[in-house]
Amino acid sequence: MRVSQRSGLFSGVAALACATVLLEISLARIHAAMFGEPHAFVTLALSLVGAGVGGALLYLAPSLVCPPALFARMAALSSLSSGATLAAIILLAQRGPAPGSLPWLALVYAACTLPFALAGLALAAAIRHAAAEMPRLYLLDLVGGALGGLAAAAALRAGAPRAALAAAIFFAVAGVFFYLASRGREGEQRAQGGLVATFVLGSFVLLAGDFGAPWLKLAGLRRASPDRTEHEAWSERSLITVDRPRAGTAMMRIDSVAASPILDAKTTPPPQPEDMAYALHRDQGPALVVGAGGGRDLRAALKAGQKDVYAVESDRGVVEVMRGRYAEFNGHLLDKPEVHLVMGDGRSFARRAPLLFRNIVIPSADTAEASSTGALALSESRLATVEGIGDFLSRLLPEGTLVVSRADGDFDRLLALTAAALRRAGASAPKDHLFACSAAQRTALLARRTPLARADIEALRRHCRRHKFSEAFAPDRPQTPVRDRLVAVADARAAAPDARTDLTPPTDDRPFFSYAIPARRLPALLGDWKALRAEHKAVFALSALLAVASGLFALAALLPVLAARAGRLLRRGDAAAAAAPLPRGRAGGGGRRALAFFAATGGGFALVELAVFRHALLLLDLPSHELPAALVILLVSGGLGGLLTARVAPSAAAGVSARVAEALVVAAALAAAGLVPLARWSLGLGSFPRAVLALALLVPFGLLAGSLAPLGVKLVSAVSPALLPLCWALGALAGAAAMALGALCAMNLGYSALLLGAGLAYLLAAATVPPAAAGAPALGDAERAPPRAGAAAAGDPPPGDPPPGEATGQAAGAQPEVPEAAPVA
Known part of the structure; x- marks a missing residue:
């Protein structure tokens, strides 16, 4: 069976996104049951951290995934993501040295991040080498993610570990699509069919085997009395266990953080x-x-x-x-x-x-x-x-x-x-x-x-x-x-001005009732990690996420400088090369603006998602299904927003990006003032009017925010395509850091302050829109022009070298190899 490269690319990216979201939600439920509810929130940021790591790796080593081995490598990465998922689940099934051991937690999180990093590397390669197809690619990426949310709603009923095994299957299926696409053009290196088949069959067999003869038992579940557990069931929200009855009472526990007695009828x-x-x-x-x-x-x-x-x-x-x-x-x-x-x-x-x-x-x-x-x-x-x-x-x-x-x-x-x-x-x-x-x-x-x-x-x-x-x-x-x-x-x-707890009454804007750290004590407490671990586990988890994401973000932001210096050291014997200025789009003004733009849009989207998504959950009257419903609405609308940028000319992309970012600034300010009153007023309405309100809230944000990434890719690809993976990495890592910082902000200041922070992020994005390339093609020319044969066949140059277009005098708008010979008009 053969498929066109375009079909294989689009189908593979959609399957990759579906697997990523399914795995993200499944791991969040597993970590909540094993380590506590705060770890579920941290786990939701793992996909962003993994995407950031994958993009940074591709920037440092562009020859890892490039034509003519583009699809072969993407197939291998998808298959390895499946294998890494299986390895992470098996690791979680092993009893750790201690329930709260930091080394054990670090090992678990590293293992669970690996599938996202491998998938992120494959996705970054798709964006890098098919930048002209970014609007459609982005649509299928987000629609695939929405399907992953729907799959999670169904798969979690069978148990979070089995849902994670299903994610491994979807990763393997993505590898199949990329494998088939690697056979679609002469000269393209073919993927290793044996590797792809191994993980497809292996993941299917392991999941089927767990249904036939259950083998997957998570050893570290936080059961209050594991020897007395009589019943265990997963729901969309939690792990529910019931102890054997004693004195006419069977204790029902939810993720071991809530307990409710079931009394005998007599x-x-x-x-x-x-x-x-x-x-x-x-x-x-x-x-x-x-x-x-x-x-x-x-x-x-x-x-x-x-x-x-x-x-x-x-x-x-x-x-x-x-x-x-x-x-x-x-x-x-x-x-x-x-x-x-x-x-x-x-x-x-x-x-x-x-x-x-x-x-x-x-x-x-x-x-x-x-x-x-x-x-x-x-x-x-x-x-x-x-x-x-x-x-x-x-x-x-x-x-x-x-x-x-x-x-x-x-x-x-x-x-x-x-x-x-x-x-x-x-x-x-x-x-x-x-x-x-x-x-x-x-x-x-x-x-x-x-x-x-x-x-x-x-x-x-x-x-x-x-x-x-x-x-x-x-x-x-x-x-x-x-x-x-x-x-x-x-x-x-x-x-009580000297109280050790914050006695300020919670409001709908700041609803975290179990968070009680006064603002005056927070700086000192953040410096006392022992006290955080013992008394404030949620804040400890957020602080750790913020530290890791911020550290990775800073390291990724410095990569152009470090790579350029390393390149000059390697060419130290060549005086002319050593004295040459850094290429535009790498560490120059345009490159810095591109990196700042993607970082601001990534952080802004995470902040908007936290606040707007939360209010949308309040509006939707779908017990146990609010999360997948809101996720589908936001992701699909974001994908449609990206698709709408397909006919924006590269010469106009900078102006459109600035106007969209400014519109998001206004929308965030309006939401900060009106979301809480709107959500409270809607509580008296029926299900259908509230669903319409949820759509009216999520769709505009999705359309606007979803258009910025494809517009940014359009601008950067016309000037310095080799910078795209790093831009993507910084956007993802900024989003992970913003999730942690946004949660801390909401707990201390409220969601309105978080939305105002999102407005500031988009204001920064509007001020740092990358400049359009000089002599950019007219409307649609970049999308309609056939790809250059053989471009980037041996991979991109080292990070310290100029991009191909600047080194050879080619037009600034020329694109590297784009899969498929006839892009969609």
């Missing part, structure tokens, strides 16, 4: 502080439980005599456990006539529900260890924000109560947050509306829209004493001076 639910509301209202309803989990809070509501209990759950995997294997055990709790199950977001449901509630309970399933070590700092809670608490308070009957539970260490923040929400709702003295008690390292806070009467306070107090709960706050007994001040003053920082 077991009476033990009293918890969250049940305070029923001490006042008894069987009066209706009741709303946000986060059904294992159903303990539903059982407590039924025990109190509630006849209408609305249970909201956003994780389909949890519902499948409750309605599947453990349905008989829990007495078909979710199917009882008194229980009304709702799949979706609790805050959105409360806003849209056509009734008011007498009781709203928001339990917390976070484990004490996850809360105390800062492992949940990247897990946003838009329920526990000033606006979120306000939304729930507005859905209560006048005498209704809201009960929110958090770990003991978070209670002061919860108190300040609820007092701020009550104050915004019109309460002049918030302390008269609050009561709290605690047990088993958890504190539940009860809030009411109307002040608690003396009889209500005494009833709550008797309830707590009867069940041996500790009273944590009451209008007449605030327990500590800090708590008294927190509910009395509007500025939480003024109430």
Whole structure:
């Protein structure tokens, strides 16, 4: 079978992108289950780090992947990516020396980055040697990535390790397409069919074998009690395990950071502080439980005599456990006539529900260890924000109560947050509306829209004493001076200026409820890595990512200078060569502008993606499928934006790039001012209008941001094609560093500040647009002109030498070998 070089190139790049995104998401889920949730975020940046490393390698050694061995080498790299993926999964299946060992983590991350680096090298080669096809190539790259997101949504149901094996298959399939393309032109070196076939068959056999006789067991999963685990299932969001029942209770755990008991149908639910509301209202309803989990809070509501209990759950995997294997055990709790199950977001449901509630309970399933070590700092809670608490308070009957539970260490923040929400709702003295008690390292806070009467306070107090709960706050007994001040003053920082935790109430713009480092302490804490590792794991992971990505970025940015100096040392005996000026586009003004442009666009896109993507997830009402849906919209629109640049003439590309970057500056500023109000307003809308809003938000950003990379490639390829891999590398590494810096920025300043930072990045991009080549061809000429036969057949010159066009006097707009003789018009 033979395919044209163009078809092989496009199909191979799409399969490569699909495998990359699938592997990225699969590894994120595996790392979350093995090392903790912060590592999932870091893993999402590995593909960018790998792309940066691959591009830098191609710049340093252009002969690695070039005609006439272009497709043969790309086939080999894709096959090796498949093999590296298999090796990384096998390594993860081995038990490390210690769960938190830094050398072990470094080895794991290096192994998991290798497939992305090999794939990044192949993609950089495709861009380098088919620059004239960049708009279509970019479209297929992003569409392939979108397909990888959809594949992840389906493959994760079979388990994250199997999803990673599926990614290895897609890498191998990309190798097949490049192999077939290597047979499409006379003179092209053919790929090694045996190497390609080995990884295609090997990856298929390993995946099929795991279905037939499971062999892939991740030894380092963070199970609280691995010897007692009875059931294990992967969902799109997490790894769910259930312990063997003990004393009528089976503990369900989610990634070992959350735990929720599943009670036997005959077991009476033990009293918890969250049940305070029923001490006042008894069987009066209706009741709303946000986060059904294992159903303990539903059982407590039924025990109190509630006849209408609305249970909201956003994780389909949890519902499948409750309605599947453990349905008989829990007495078909979710199917009882008194229980009304709702799949979706609790805050959105409360806003849209056509009734008011007498009781709203928001339990917390976070484990004490996850809360105390800062492992949940990247897990946003838009329920526990000033606006979120306000939304729930507005859905209560006048005498209704809201009960929110958090770990003991978070209670002061919860108190300040609820007092701020009550104050915004019109309460002049918030302390008269609050009561709290605690047990088993958890504190539940009860809030009411109307002040608690003396009889209500005494009833709550008797309830707590009867069940041996500790009273944590009451209008007449605030327990500590800090708590008294927190509910009395509007500025939480003024109430406790020396507090070791940040008591500022979280908002929809800054929703990280589990992040509690005051800004004044952050610089000192970042310098104390031991304290970070022990108490703030999420910040430690972000700091490590930022350090590695920034270091690689700085090293890549210096490569032109280092390569030029090395070249001059090698030619030291030739006085004329040693004195020659550096070529334009390498370390000259045009080259520096090109590198700065790609770095700014890469960083800006990462910042925009973090903020806009997060708000799009809030708009989409697709439980467990918001991530793949938003990913598909953003990637496909970005690819279409790149395709729209196909007919932009190289002579006009600089002006168009500047205008697009300026438009993104304006869009980022508008989003910073309007995204949070828009997202909150949309919570009261139905699914379809919210989906339309998500499209209206993602598509313009995707179209604009997606057009900058192809425009930049068009400009650089016309002046110094050999600089393209380094430009691509700097854009990817800047994106990885921006992800870490952006998360830290959002946690401390909010998403609006992050969007303003993206605006500054695009402003820099507008100011550093590479100049168009003198005498650039007219509209479409560069795309329509046939390729130069035999160009770059022996590879590019060393990094210190001039590009071919400058060395031989060829036209500045001439392109190196472009696969396929007749580019698409």
